[in-house]
Amino acid sequence: MPDRGDVRAVKASPRGDSQVQVEAVPPREGAGPGEVVAGFLEAITSDDANFATARTYLTPEMSKKWRPETGTTVLSKAPDPGPARSGGRDNPGIDVPLLGRQIAEVDAQRAYQAVAPTDYRRTIHLSQYETAGGKAEWRIDNLPPGLVLGASDFQRSHRSVNKYYFAAGRNTVVADPVFIRQRIDPVTRMDPVTQSVKALLDGPTDWLKPVVESPFPEGTALKKGTTSLRFDDRNTLKVPLNKYASGVSRSQCNKMAAQILFTLKDLSATRVDEVQLQRANGGPLCGLRSGQEEAYSPDHSATRAGNQYFVDSKGRLAVLPDDAKGEPDVVLGPLGTGAVPLTLVAVARDESTAAAVSTDHRQLYVASITSDVVQDPPVVQSAGKTPEQRLSAPSWDGRGDLWIADRNPGDPALLRFAGGAGPPRRVVVAGLDGARIESLRVSSDGTRIALLLTDGKKTTLQIGRVERRDDKGDTLVSVADLRPVTPQLETVTAVSWAGPSRLVVVGKEAGGVQQVRYIRTDGSSSPDAVLQGVNSVKSVAASDDPNRPLVAHSEEDGIVRLPAAANWQTVVTEGSSPVYPG
Known part of the structure; x- marks a missing residue:
């Protein structure tokens, strides 16, 4: 430690992202079946665009069929590949079992559902595929649908957000929890704010749907090509919608904006002072300032004393x-x-x-x-x-x-x-x-x-x-x-x-x-x-x-x-x- 000299101010280094990020690595030349499976399981924990690197572990046919967005199986720990075995005469290639304890399932609507811990066993099948260079390499040609993630990887890459809809026949909102990606969604390339708004416009989850309703007209979505919603210098979020929302009334539009304000409250890093909805042609629909949505809160008519x-x-x-x-x-x-x-x-x-x-x-x-x-x-x-x-x-x-x-x-x-x-x-x-x-x-x-x-x-x-x-x-x-x-x-x-x-x-x-x-x-x-x-x-x-x-x-x-x-x-x-x- 220095014991003499002047005290001088220095510029701190930019603060990095505290969250661990996984860099996907493509398969090496000549990788065996076990190494291919392990590399694929590691690659799907990344935020790689459209899981491009993970797809290099698949045959071209399987890459076209694979839809990671259809759902996620959550295991207590990362899936454990078992010993590879030959598929036999009727099933040429190699079978590698995936083993673990399943604790939850996330469906295509992003809805999480915990399940009683049960043994998980599925099979990944590999065959030898001839690459452009003429070499035969092991690649995956059959695998379980969606993603299979351990709980720690799921928690690192996803976060819970409440979407909000109106209780059927009432002017009070109901929370509908879903999971979105912590950062950019690999498939849609949307940031968390845009993911949340898109999930809201997609409608309530199947479990909650019978008891809620949404003032967004059927078919309403973000304007085509929208992958990022921006805030201006007054923390106003402008949301461009497609043609299906262009004819709504002012009162209906206010409820639509309130749904977005409630939903974005759960993104603690995001401060929204106002939401402005826009028509497909860029014209304004309506705007609602933060705090005005509280008129639709379930307890808006009750006292706020909260006595115990x-x-x-x-x-x-x-x-x-x-x-x-x-x-x-x-x-x-x-x-x-x-x-x-x-x-x-x-x-x-x-x-x-x-x-x-x-x-x-x-x-x-x-x-x-x-x-x-x-x-x-x-x-x-x-x-x-x-x-x-x-x-x-x-x-x-x-x-x-x-x-x-x-x-x-x-x-x-x-x-x-x-x-x-x-x-x-x-x-x-x-x-x-x-x-x-x-x-x-x-x-x-x-x-x-x-x-x-x-x-x-x-x-x-x-x-x-x-x-x-x-x-x-x-x-x-x-x-x-x-x-x-x-x-x-x-x-x-x-x-x-x-x-x-x-x-x-x-x-x-x-x-x-x-x-x-x-x-x-x-x-x-x-x-x-x-x-x-x-x-x-x-x-x-x-x-x-x-x-x-x-x-x-x-x-x-x-x-x-x-x-x-x-x-x-x-x-x-x-x-x-x-x-x-x-």
């Missing part, structure tokens, strides 16, 4: 203090008196009403929490023999409807109270296959429901689509197309929505310890999603606002809270059932 509620040691509904030194305040009305001791609660999203289950789990009460009123009779009672066989925790959706499950083995039911009032209506759930609904949480947009399903001793988390149809003036509601969210977890004990397409989950893997982790509704998660520092968690609550702290009930520490960039803090030593509105 819990059940205190006397069975009363109370509001958690802002800091650990404050004292909780019980709510107004009968739910704050303790006349009927409570155990499980849910507060309506406008924070004017709450629903609570009695300590024996037999009765459900609904009452105002903003004024002193007389306690009404319970809106429903369960005939289950034990508390575990009676009522679950209730949940409010963004439409003002109240949901609860009666776990009575003799007459199990998912019940919905329109507007939070009786009578209860049964909701048909397709695909339960004998499983019992242990707990539930409905999304703020009312189109999706998270269900904890118990089958024997195992409790799993599944997401269902909430479908509504009109029947002679009456609304019939059902839950369809259940799909697993945490197939890697042996059991799940608690769940809460933590944003438009994210959940916070309490569970554990087979032979593992309890985890509190964030996970997306498609089953994907980031490497840093597991939260440390809290044990024996019984319940958990998160807000749709990512700036609000996570709250949990720990048997060891009481009601604890996790503020941003801080550690868990005990707020109340005695209490249970912490909840945010919803």
Whole structure:
């Protein structure tokens, strides 16, 4: 270290891309079958334009047939080529097996779906192909469709983005998560912003499509030849559309622009102050400034206070203090008196009403929490023999409807109270296959429901689509197309929505310890999603606002809270059932 001389300012070197990038390398002359397969598997992890280098490992015929954009198989680790073997007299050439453990599938719509880890075994076939120089070289002439990537390579090259569509018949948006390339898409050569807008215009994924709609007219796409959307010096994004969008009204166009603004929020490196949509001839359609899209947010009509509620040691509904030194305040009305001791609660999203289950789990009460009123009779009672066989925790959706499950083995039911009032209506759930609904949480947009399903001793988390149809003036509601969210977890004990397409989950893997982790509704998660520092968690609550702290009930520490960039803090030593509105 120098110990004398002047201090001088120097220019720092330009900061490079911190993300690892793979440079694809073509096959060497005379490479054997195993080397060809290994080189191909390495080449498909790159961002090479149209996977040009990866195609040099294929025969010309196979290169023309191969469509990497048709989907991606995600394995827990990079695919492992097994020992090569002769294809035999009826199958000349060499077969090389691809081995691994599959954990997810990504379809042509870019939709990710986690699957229970299963053995993966497919075959790559190679034959000798005569090159232009007259030499016979081993090349791949048959392989599995799409791409096959290990989880680390997939996470390095892809990122999750929420597209947004409107809930059917409503002016509120619904998130539709998909995966795009981190950098330039090898096939379309589009940057992440353009990929996201294109994915939005392509329409909702098949799973969400029955319950959402898009104001973009059918056939709307980016103007032909558009591979990059540029920002001007005022952070305005101009989006040129084709002829199908040219005749839309101003109100319809504003909703279209709002969809784009919501979608681009997930690209944290991209600041969008305004979106301007353009006709095919370059003329303006409409513009929407950042912030105006919030009129279509699922909670735009509710209060933004985001109070945290819990059940205190006397069975009363109370509001958690802002800091650990404050004292909780019980709510107004009968739910704050303790006349009927409570155990499980849910507060309506406008924070004017709450629903609570009695300590024996037999009765459900609904009452105002903003004024002193007389306690009404319970809106429903369960005939289950034990508390575990009676009522679950209730949940409010963004439409003002109240949901609860009666776990009575003799007459199990998912019940919905329109507007939070009786009578209860049964909701048909397709695909339960004998499983019992242990707990539930409905999304703020009312189109999706998270269900904890118990089958024997195992409790799993599944997401269902909430479908509504009109029947002679009456609304019939059902839950369809259940799909697993945490197939890697042996059991799940608690769940809460933590944003438009994210959940916070309490569970554990087979032979593992309890985890509190964030996970997306498609089953994907980031490497840093597991939260440390809290044990024996019984319940958990998160807000749709990512700036609000996570709250949990720990048997060891009481009601604890996790503020941003801080550690868990005990707020109340005695209490249970912490909840945010919803």
